[in-house]
Amino acid sequence: MSSRVRHLTEERLFDVYLAERAAEPVDPPAAEHLADCEACGTRYAELVSMMGNVRREGDAETDAIFTADRLRAQQLEIARRIALVGRPARVLSFPKRIVRRTITASSSRTAPRWIAAAAAAGLFVGVAVGASYQFRWGLSPYRTAAPFVASGSATPRTARLTPVATRGGGQADVAADDAFLSDLEIALDRPRTRELLAFDDFTPHVREIRDQR
Amino acid sequence: MNGDFRPARGSDVPAGPPADGLEPAAGVVPPAGRVRRAPAPLDDDSKLAIEIRGLVDRGEMDEARERFGELVAMHQRRATRIAYQYLRDAADADEAVQDAFVKVFSHITTYREAWPFEVWFTRILINGCLDRRKARGRRDRWFVGDEPTSADEARASAASPSGNPEHRLLARERRAKIAAAVDRLDGRQRTVFMLCHYGDCTPREVSAMTGMNESTVRVHLFRAARRLRTLLGGKP
Numbered sequence: 001m002s003s004r005v006r007h008l009t010e011e012r013l014f015d016v017y018l019a020e021r022a023a024e025p026v027d028p029p030a031a032e033h034l035a036d037c038e039a040c041g042t043r044y045a046e047l048v049s050m051m052g053n054v055r056r057e058g059d060a061e062t063d064a065i066f067t068a069d070r071l072r073a074q075q076l077e078i079a080r081r082i083a084l085v086g087r088p089a090r091v092l093s094f095p096k097r098i099v100r101r102t103i104t105a106s107s108s109r110t111a112p113r114w115i116a117a118a119a120a121a122g123l124f125v126g127v128a129v130g131a132s133y134q135f136r137w138g139l140s141p142y143r144t145a146a147p148f149v150a151s152g153s154a155t156p157r158t159a160r161l162t163p164v165a166t167r168g169g170g171q172a173d174v175a176a177d178d179a180f181l182s183d184l185e186i187a188l189d190r191p192r193t194r195e196l197l198a199f200d201d202f203t204p205h206v207r208e209i210r211d212q213r
Numbered sequence: 214m215n216g217d218f219r220p221a222r223g224s225d226v227p228a229g230p231p232a233d234g235l236e237p238a239a240g241v242v243p244p245a246g247r248v249r250r251a252p253a254p255l256d257d258d259s260k261l262a263i264e265i266r267g268l269v270d271r272g273e274m275d276e277a278r279e280r281f282g283e284l285v286a287m288h289q290r291r292a293t294r295i296a297y298q299y300l301r302d303a304a305d306a307d308e309a310v311q312d313a314f315v316k317v318f319s320h321i322t323t324y325r326e327a328w329p330f331e332v333w334f335t336r337i338l339i340n341g342c343l344d345r346r347k348a349r350g351r352r353d354r355w356f357v358g359d360e361p362t363s364a365d366e367a368r369a370s371a372a373s374p375s376g377n378p379e380h381r382l383l384a385r386e387r388r389a390k391i392a393a394a395v396d397r398l399d400g401r402q403r404t405v406f407m408l409c410h411y412g413d414c415t416p417r418e419v420s421a422m423t424g425m426n427e428s429t430v431r432v433h434l435f436r437a438a439r440r441l442r443t444l445l446g447g448k449p
Contacts, residue, residue, distance in 0.1 A: 014435045022415045050442055054395075055410055057388050062294045062411075065303045071289055078285055078311050079278065082318045086274050 008033055008040045017047055182207070255326060258287050262330040266321045281318050288331065289314075292338055295412045299342040299403075300349075301392055309345055313338040328421060335412060336422045339404060394444035402437040405430050 008016075012030050019026045034040055066074075186207075191200055255263075261284050268277035292313060296306035316337055317324075324333060398406060401423075408414045408422060409430075416434065420427040 010439060011435055014438060015431070018409075018416060018431070018434070024415075047438070047442075050445065051410070051438065054391050054441065054445075057384075057391050058298050058411055059294060060384075061388050062297045065297065066290070066293045066307075070307075071293065074293075074307060074311060075282065075285055075289065078314045079282060081311065081315045082278055082281060085315065085319050086269070 007037060008043075013040070013044050013047055016044065017051065256329055256331065258284060259326055259330040261287075262321065262324050262333075263326055265318075266324055269321055277321075278318075281314075281321075284317075284330075285314055288334060291412060292334070295335070295338060295407055296342055298392075298395070298411045299339070299407055300345055301396070302349075305345055305349070306342075309338065309341045313341050316341070329418070331414075332418055332421045335408065335414065335418075339408070339422065343404075390445065394441050397444060398437050398440060401425075402433045402440070405433040406437040406441075409434055 008030055012027070016026050016030050016034065018024075034044055191197060261280060265277050265280050265284065268274075268280065289310065292310045293306060296309040296313075297303065300306045300309060313334065317334055324330065395403060395406065404423065405419055405425075408419045409416065414422070416427050416430040419425070419430045419434075423430070425433070
């Protein structure tokens with residue numbers, strides 16, 4: 001009688017639901033009460049309906065997303081992944097070509113270093129030789145004549161000397177030449193300033209004294 | 214209360230119980246009021262798992278892989294349902310299921326027949342899903358959360374038996390509401406509800422998977438159902 005008076009609690013209703021779902025035997029008093037009590041029967045029906053709806057919606061959603069094709073693809077992917085299980089780890093070796101290229105790259109990296117060193121040494125030697133040559137050239141007495149020679153002025157010098165050499169070997173000619181050169185030297189030695197010419201005339205020269213002797 | 218049921222120490226794969234099958238794995242809270250009972254007869258999947266374990270032990274890997282395919286086919290759909298309902302993301306669920314199966318094959322030698330294979334496998338799967346949820350939570354803290362892809366939405370909409378767009382829309386809203394309600398459940402309540410409801414596990418099996426007392430599982434399950442009814446607009 002008491003089972004008819006006191007309705008089943010929510011917990012007991014849920015236990016009945018779980019037992020029915022798992023196909024386990026239901027608590028006999030609760031089953032009896034459910035069979036007799038309309039209110040509890042309605043509550044139980046609501047509970048079953050709510051849980052069923054939740055389950056149905058969830059399953060329908062999942063099944064719509066995970067179609068048979070997708071599950072098949074998943075199976076294949078799992079098979080592919082487990083094919084790698086238990087196999088020794090494979091050490092990835094770099095392709096030989098790349099390794100060789102790397103080695104070549106490192107050796108070719110040293111080559112420019114030698115080239116740079118050689119270029120620097122060549123530059124240094126060049127500058128040194130050039131500097132010493134310039135220094136020697138600077139000391140040379142032909143420093144100012146060189147451009148003169150290069151410009152073709154050697155010919156007049158030769159032309160000037162040649163007549164002296166080729167004009168006979170007589171004593172008179174030699175004396176005339178000496179006189180000429182002396183006059184030239186005198187002319188060159190004389191002061192070019194007009195005011196000083198008078199002083200120069202009064203001044204005895206070494207060559208005049210030498211000539212008098 | 215995040216619903217993580219892995220052992221406190223050790224690998225992600227839960228070790229099986231000792232040979233008598235009555236004690237939980239190390240680190241798992243032992244069920245307080247658990248009754249010592251005779252081991253149940255092995256299911257087909259458990260027998261198959263033992264066979265695969267033997268093949269792996271003997272080094273017959275190709276044969277083991279072939280037989281494992283049968284095991285995958287047995288549990289794939291159920292695993293996918295659990296993972297999807299847990300993660301609410303098709304790509305994540307796909308990867309979680311794959312990872313769980315690969316992990317099972319990698320550690321098949323640690324499987325003990327004292328536990329049904331389904332329990333062992335589901336526990337691995339759930340732990341993987343929990344890891345992914347945690348990772349997603351960390352990610353969402355810094356980035357905008359991922360929206361469901363339009364392809365997934367389209368497929369989910371197409372699941373409605375009616376071709377009527379209005380019905381499809383209503384079905385989508387209903388599912389979104391249910392998903393939101395399930396997502397608002399407490400961590401353990403959600404896990405227990407998922408396993409019982411979508412994974413077709415009994416409270417006893419959930420107890421074995423989670424290490425919780427069976428009566429605790431029942432309480433969590435009842436509270437989850439009551440809260441869901443409230444959230445879905447039914448009577449509290």
